[in-house]
Amino acid sequence: MTGNLTINDTHRSLIPIAEFRSVTKWYGAVIGVNGVSFQLAPGITGLLGPNGAGKTTLIKLLTGQLRPNLGEILVQGLPAWSAAAKRHIGYCPDVDAVYEEMSGRQFVLTMALLHGVDRSAARDRTEAALADVGMDDRADRTLRGCSKGMRQRIKLAQSLVHQPDLLIVDEPLNGIDPVGRRELMDFFRRCRDRGQAVLVSSHILEEMDALAEQVIFMGRGRVLAQGTLAEIRQMLAEHPQRVRIRSDRARELAGHVVAWSQVRGIELPVENEITLQVQQPDAFFRQFAALIVERRIDLTSVETTDVSAEAIFDYVMSATAGGI
Amino acid sequence: MNRPSATSAVSVAVSGVPANEDATSSACSVFSACRQLLALTLRRQLFSRQTLVGIGLTVLCCLIVLAWDRQKEPTPKKFAEQIVVPIYIAFLMPVLSIGYGASVVGGEREDRTLIYLLITPIPRSWIYVVKYLSANALVAGWAAGTLVAMCLLAGEHGRHALQPFLAASLLGSVAYAGLFLLLGTLFRHGTVISLAYWFFLEVLFGNMPGIIKRVSVAYYVRCIIYDAGSELDLGPRGRVAREMFLPISGHAAIIVLATSIALLLIVGLSVFSRREYRDLS
Numbered sequence: 156m157t158g159n160l161t162i163n164d165t166h167r168s169l170i171p172i173a174e175f176r177s178v179t180k181w182y183g184a185v186i187g188v189n190g191v192s193f194q195l196a197p198g199i200t201g202l203l204g205p206n207g208a209g210k211t212t213l214i215k216l217l218t219g220q221l222r223p224n225l226g227e228i229l230v231q232g233l234p235a236w237s238a239a240a241k242r243h244i245g246y247c248p249d250v251d252a253v254y255e256e257m258s259g260r261q262f263v264l265t266m267a268l269l270h271g272v273d274r275s276a277a278r279d280r281t282e283a284a285l286a287d288v289g290m291d292d293r294a295d296r297t298l299r300g301c302s303k304g305m306r307q308r309i310k311l312a313q314s315l316v317h318q319p320d321l322l323i324v325d326e327p328l329n330g331i332d333p334v335g336r337r338e339l340m341d342f343f344r345r346c347r348d349r350g351q352a353v354l355v356s357s358h359i360l361e362e363m364d365a366l367a368e369q370v371i372f373m374g375r376g377r378v379l380a381q382g383t384l385a386e387i388r389q390m391l392a393e394h395p396q397r398v399r400i401r402s403d404r405a406r407e408l409a410g411h412v413v414a415w416s417q418v419r420g421i422e423l424p425v426e427n428e429i430t431l432q433v434q435q436p437d438a439f440f441r442q443f444a445a446l447i448v449e450r451r452i453d454l455t456s457v458e459t460t461d462v463s464a465e466a467i468f469d470y471v472m473s474a475t476a477g478g479i
Numbered sequence: 480m481n482r483p484s485a486t487s488a489v490s491v492a493v494s495g496v497p498a499n500e501d502a503t504s505s506a507c508s509v510f511s512a513c514r515q516l517l518a519l520t521l522r523r524q525l526f527s528r529q530t531l532v533g534i535g536l537t538v539l540c541c542l543i544v545l546a547w548d549r550q551k552e553p554t555p556k557k558f559a560e561q562i563v564v565p566i567y568i569a570f571l572m573p574v575l576s577i578g579y580g581a582s583v584v585g586g587e588r589e590d591r592t593l594i595y596l597l598i599t600p601i602p603r604s605w606i607y608v609v610k611y612l613s614a615n616a617l618v619a620g621w622a623a624g625t626l627v628a629m630c631l632l633a634g635e636h637g638r639h640a641l642q643p644f645l646a647a648s649l650l651g652s653v654a655y656a657g658l659f660l661l662l663g664t665l666f667r668h669g670t671v672i673s674l675a676y677w678f679f680l681e682v683l684f685g686n687m688p689g690i691i692k693r694v695s696v697a698y699y700v701r702c703i704i705y706d707a708g709s710e711l712d713l714g715p716r717g718r719v720a721r722e723m724f725l726p727i728s729g730h731a732a733i734i735v736l737a738t739s740i741a742l743l744l745i746v747g748l749s750v751f752s753r754r755e756y757r758d759l760s
Contacts, residue, residue, distance in 0.1 A: 182757070215757070218598055219597070219598070220594070220597060220598075220755065220756065220757075220759065221755045221757070222755065238509075238599075238600045238601060238602040238603070239505070239600060241598055241599060241600045242600045244598065246594075246598045248594050248759070250591050250594070250759070252590060252591035252592055252594070253592070254523070254592055254595075255590075256523075256526065265515070265519060266595060266599075268511070268512065268515040269512050269515055269516060269519070269595070269596070269599045269601065270508075270512065270599055270600060271505075271507075271508025271509055271511055271512040271599075271600060271601075272508070273508075273511065313595070
């Protein structure tokens with residue numbers, strides 16, 4: 156493998172709401188994104204990557220703020236730059252900019268009207284959107300006097316007030332307290348349940364573990380990998396995965412598995428526990444299941460310790476740097 | 480919440496709504512959004528620092544007129560030459576135009592709220608036209624109103640001077656507003672660039688002898704005034720003065736300003752429709 160990691164998964168069978176086709180964008184001599192191709196289907200997609208990876212450029216391209224130098228970006232079959240495509244897009248920017256002099260309710264209503272929603276429907280949708288983000292009882296305060304969390308919710312409400320098919324949210328969890336984060340994550344899940352595609356850009360990888368059904372890893376302007384975290388992990392099967400097993404017969408287990416081809420290393424850090432470095436985890440777990448049934452071994456716990464987004468991101472970055 | 484009423488080809492095919500009906504509905508909603516944008520822009524501009532500055536300068540100009548009117552022998556010619564041209568044409572009109580023209584897009588860009596307009600389904604060219612109309616309405620309305628107030632405060636002499644100045648004032652303020660709107664669209668710090676432009680091209684070059692002043696809007700405004708105010712004996716008199724100013728006819732000046740206004744609108748539309756604003760998020 157020399158570049159993008161691609162996956163044949165269930166998402167491919169769904170009709171894409173947005174599609175990047177070999178998109179390249181450069182700023183003078185600097186490449187923002189390079190040959191990016193992927194599709195967004197209904198559901199929550201996490202956009203991950205370090206600073207300078209190209210996430211912001213990708214979002215600006217998708218929201219029609221930038222035009223690609225090469226390739227094309229389609230939203231519901233329409234070029235993302237076109238005004239018509241923007242009916243299908245809701246965007247919550249990461250910058251803390253709003254019409255400061257307005258109340259939250261006025262701001263959301265204004266955005267509904269600017270999207271061409273007629274006034275009576277706009278009022279209903281404003282109330283529904285504010286209720287959706289938990290701001291219906293606090294939206295009459297002037298935005299200038301609102302906390303960052305409240306402003307973030309109001310920005311989210313404006314992004315969905317015209318009921319878009321695709322919701323793009325840039326770094327929504329920055330500066331939000333844990334309770335707020337949980338509520339926002341629930342909000343994204345509700346959007347998914349309504350059939351919307353949600354693209355969430357974030358540096359907070361742990362939340363993506365719990366939130367995103369699919370992730371897009373970006374690095375150096377390229378999509379390094381796309382798929383579910385488990386699928387990406389499976390794709391990187393050659394990279395050893397750590398499996399921690401607790402059992403009263405841990406040493407006996409170690410004796411059995413040490414000869415298996417998938418097991419690259421064994422540690423016995425404490426009594427009744429072994430940690431294995433495993434390649435091709437599917438094959439390993441099939442063989443392991445057969446072993447414990449055959450030998451009637453009771454297990455206290457089995458866990459993989461490095462399938463978090465953070466660990467996978469490190470894998471993807473190191474793998475692509477090494478040209479896997 | 481209800482699911483979106485998507486306007487894609489797929490949804491149209493499924494719902495059976497004819498394509499032309501869908502297009503009409505879409506155009507209506509864009510038109511309605513433009514009306515909302517116009518109201519929003521006018522409201523935000525009116526309740527802004529620019530308005531406070533405009534009120535302050537207008538009151539100051541009116542006080543100057545009242546003070547001028549107390550002199551022994553006021554005449555319409557004196558009023559025009561001592562008050563309207565130096566204070567109104569050369570100062571108040573461009574400053575009002577910079578205040579509203581440069582900030583109508585430039586202010587939203589600096590506040591980073593422009594992003595909220597660019598993500599709406601209003602075509603960019605329509606956004607620019609709405610911004611252009613609102614800037615022109617404010618600048619021309621304010622400029623004309625101030626001119627009328629100043630002329631009325633100056634009594635009989637002022638009323639004589641009003642007619643030759645009104646058309647020039649309207650044309651000049653619209654040209655300035657279009658120019659400064661373009662500068663605000665082009666540059667991140669449009670107000671500063673506009674002030675620099677006004678000072679160097681309008682004030683310095685506009686008062687230099689020879690044809691270099693023909694790059695300034697103020698020159699053509701003065702030509703219209705001098706032509707229309709010939710009854711008041713306005714404008715450069717004598718061979719030397721005329722050779723220094725090199726006036727053109729009022730008719731030619733109107734054509735130049737009208738052409739400039741149209742060109743500025745076309746260039747602004749083209750720039751705003753294609754420009755990628757990378758500094759908004």
